[in-house]
Amino acid sequence: MRRLVYSVAASLDGFIAGPKGEYDWIRRDSGIDFAALYRRFDTLLMGRRTYDVAKTNPGLLTSMGMKIVVVSTTLDPALHAGVIVVSRNLPEAVAALKAEPGKDIWLFGGSVLFRSLLDLGMVDEVSVSVFPVMLGAGVPLLPKGARAQLKLNESKALPSGVLMLSYSVVGTRPSG
């Protein structure tokens, strides 16, 4: 079964965007091998707000050449050609997607969808590019909720100071 991978850039203090959604800290000269990253996946799974933001960058999603799956109860599939809309039965829809043949699935965001799928035990891997910055506030890597135990599989420091980390999700349990 192909793996569902939450792959994001984050700050050392655990934010994936600034308080106003800023991503200026994600430096283009970071040395991240985006081509290799893209080659691993053939499907992008995302929430509706992430889709809306991605669409404001013309050609971004289509240039990635992947199947696009958007979780939304409001998006009209008739108005978004080339997009598969999941409007109900999230666990079943994601299970079916994972059971299809193909490459791994990129959980592209947002973090709220990550939290939902993590709590359902459906996220296999968390891959974080940690940029050398503390944002001090912003959109959390993981919204509030249960603790999740991880297993470090890979870590590599790029000359830019970006850390490429890859973890398997071992399990979740309520925290506190």
Next chain:
Amino acid sequence: MRRLVYSVAASLDGFIAGPKGEYDWIRRDSGIDFAALYRRFDTLLMGRRTYDVAKTNPGLLTSMGMKIVVVSTTLDPALHAGVIVVSRNLPEAVAALKAEPGKDIWLFGGSVLFRSLLDLGMVDEVSVSVFPVMLGAGVPLLPKGARAQLKLNESKALPSGVLMLSYSVVGTRPSG
């Protein structure tokens, strides 16, 4: 001048303790070389609440064999032998401490004191042992405020999956 180092254990999502102050996720079998860590410092600088918590672990602070400096407006020095209390003029007191001869200074916590000293431009280094867990909630590595740019100096993955990271603080600026 000796360096002021914020050295803490954190989760991948940027918490240094759980929502109820839990630190059960800081595994004793992590493989961290505490003896080497301790050898680097001769002074512990901390806030009053961190001092109160540390004192509940009998012998912890004295066994570390370091000068203990507590920032507090309420602590009575007469009742805490062996402790230097900084009750006012924090920037001047810390500047004087850094100018003394000796080993580096361990900013032992809490994160509120870290935020104050970071904003004053007095923290030289951030050393984080990132444990393979996402806590989902808790005490943040850095309380809300300005962004801080870092420079990665060292990274090492231990067999336990703990990442030993060391950053220099490059600068701060208001975020958002």
